[in-house]
Amino acid sequence: GAVVSQHPSRxxxxxxxxxxxxxxxxxxxxxxxxxxxxxxKQSLMLMATSNEGSKATYEQGVEKDKFLINHASLxxxxxxxxxxxxxDSSFYICSARGDSSRETQYFGPGTRLLVL
Amino acid sequence: GQQLNQSPQSMFIQEGEDVSxxxxxxxxxxTWLWYKQDPGxxxxxxxxxxxxxxxxxxxRLTAQFGITRKDSFLNISASIPSDVGIYFxxxxxxxxxNKLIFGTGTLLAVQP
Numbered sequence: 253g254a255v256v257s258q259h260p261s262r263x264x265x266x267x268x269x270x271x272x273x274x275x276x277x278x279x280x281x282x283x284x285x286x287x288x289x290x291x292x293k294q295s296l297m298l299m300a301t302s303n304e305g306s307k308a309t310y311e312q313g314v315e316k317d318k319f320l321i322n323h324a325s326l327x328x329x330x331x332x333x334x335x336x337x338x339x340d341s342s343f344y345i346c347s348a349r350g351d352s353s354r355e356t357q358y359f360g361p362g363t364r365l366l367v368l
Numbered sequence: 369g370q371q372l373n374q375s376p377q378s379m380f381i382q383e384g385e386d387v388s389x390x391x392x393x394x395x396x397x398x399t400w401l402w403y404k405q406d407p408g409x410x411x412x413x414x415x416x417x418x419x420x421x422x423x424x425x426x427x428r429l430t431a432q433f434g435i436t437r438k439d440s441f442l443n444i445s446a447s448i449p450s451d452v453g454i455y456f457x458x459x460x461x462x463x464x465x466n467k468l469i470f471g472t473g474t475l476l477a478v479q480p
Binding site: 256258284286294295296297298301309343345347349356357358359360361362364 | 401409410411412465466468469470471472
């Protein structure tokens with residue numbers, strides 16, 4: 253149980269285009285999903301917290317107009333990188349959590365984004 | 369801001385050796401989590417600790433919640449090649465939202 257999937261697993265796009273990444277909780281309802289970014293040889297950095305039916309909360313320094321998050325259902329959150337630039341190239345990982353405040357976050361397999 | 373520092377940064381060991389790594393914080397945490405990340409994958413939870421002083425095992429892995437609540441330790445006994453990866457500690461913050469802050473990571477390489 254507690255499986256989280258991401259799609260696509262990797263994507264290459266041209267500079268200036270937008271890319272959408274999906275995060276799904278496959279066997280549980282996730283009231284909260286989190287989006288992280290990980291640069292090579294670095295740790296995971298939280299970008300935003302996504303709550304079903306409400307606006308996402310972004311961490312300091314993360315542009316909300318550049319990284320659009322939608323959490324329209326209890327099993328799906330999407331991250332859209334708008335007008336992507338080469339510096340947005342990174343490993344994007346989502347996690348999902350159920351209702352309990354103590355419940356662990358379950359992580360997706362990540363999406364590798366390369367912007368040319 | 370909060371920081372979780374892990375040491376060592378990397379370890380290169382022989383198969384069969386025991387491994388020990390730690391995680392320290394400048395502030396108190398009420399929960400400590402240890403994750404393993406394989407290359408190109410998301411992190412997988414190994415052990416969760418909820419009480420100061422708690423010692424919890426998961427197979428060959430043992431983790432301890434430091435009494436000061438500012439540190440935690442992870443030990444791996446009799447390492448095997450599939451233990452290779454990056455080990456992260458993590459702690460929740462942000463009140464009810466339980467956001468996670470991740471440590472700097474420890475890279476483990478195991479020589480067969």
